[in-house]
Amino acid sequence: MNDFQKIAVLGFGTMGAGIAQVLAASGRDIVVLETDQDRIEAGTASIAEFLDGGIARGKVTQEDRTAVLARISGTTDVADLAGVDAVIESVTENADVKKAVLAEVAAVVGERTPILTNTSALSVTDLAAALPNPSRVAGLHFFNPAPLMRTVEVVRALQSGEDLLDRLVALVDSLDGKEPVVVKDRPGFLVNALLLPYLNDVIQEYDDGLATAEDIDLALKLGLGYKSGPLEMLDMIGLDVHLHATESAYAATLDARYAAPPLVRQMVAAGYLGAKNGRGFRTGDKDAR
Missing domain, CATH: 3.40.50.720 (NAD(P)-binding Rossmann-like Domain)
Incomplete structure (x- = not known):
């Protein structure tokens, strides 16, 4: 060193x-x-x-x-x-x-x-x-x-x-x-370029009522071997942080994969920020649908 x-x-x-x-x-x-x-x-x-x-x-x-x-x-x-x-x-x-x-x-x-x-x-x-x-x-x-x-x-x-x-x-x-x-240098670099669309898809599926937040996280952890579920991850990242990242990537690319689902915009506007304030998908008062 x-x-x-x-x-x-x-x-x-x-x-x-x-x-x-x-x-x-x-x-x-x-x-x-x-x-x-x-x-x-x-x-x-x-x-x-x-x-x-x-x-x-x-x-x-x-x-x-x-x-x-x-x-x-x-x-x-x-x-x-x-x-x-x-x-x-x-x-x-x-x-x-x-x-x-x-x-x-x-x-x-x-x-x-x-x-x-x-x-x-x-x-x-x-x-x-x-x-x-x-x-x-x-x-x-x-x-x-x-x-x-x-x-x-x-x-x-x-x-x-x-x-x-x-x-x-x-x-x-x-x-x-x-x-x-x-x-x-590209929007999202490598990890977030792949992660952001994945998280957006999960949010939309949750909003569509495909499964509960708990079952979505459980299925993806056990089915794909992930350490945490995507909705748990969003709460940890912060819904406002995710929204800002997707907005930045979308503005730079106009790629629809980065367009934030309406639910996450509504949740951030309503003060659902995830772990940072105890209100998110899997944190505290979570069901904003």
Whole structure:
């Protein structure tokens, strides 16, 4: 591990905290940029809680917990990112917000410092075009929860340099339990390009009354060997997150497979967001049909 020793993570929400934890567990020093101290404390607390769960299950030692948390620091001052070896962006899934944050960071870090985005739905090529030296820009897409999910998509924008992609593959290979998959920049990349239409089909079948939510999940887990059912997965992802991802993919492709079913739009409008607020397909007050 001799590349990317100090990494900046932009955003300390669910994904940013998970990414910071994974990177810190590999022995790297992480500085997280957030808008206020409360968000920094919340992100740190979520990592500590996750590690405490690992200790309870015998997967993490107290020494590991202490070391990971010691390698992560937070700041609200973008100037503190000067000198980092790479930047990983994980702010809200809004292209204008991402471009503004990345432009501010690009003015502080070195001209050749890799700038990476964890977007799951937006065009990496478009984000790269808004930055100086776009050959240093690529996608590094972790899945939620980042400490547990093994796949990391290394996304090649049209401008991404081949040397950068090689370095990112090596970075992912150095992370415990992670496997890199190099993909081209397309809506949804690889996993979500296949997953989003599948989830949309399941939502529509549920709305049509094909079976109960419980039976749909049971059938697909047992029949296909999946670890979780699709409606359980949607609750974990967040119905609002799924809706945004499908809308972004549909806007970019006009492919009907990505058109969100009416039910998911209705559920999000009514405040059914899944596990995050206890209202979804399999979470709490669930039957919105």
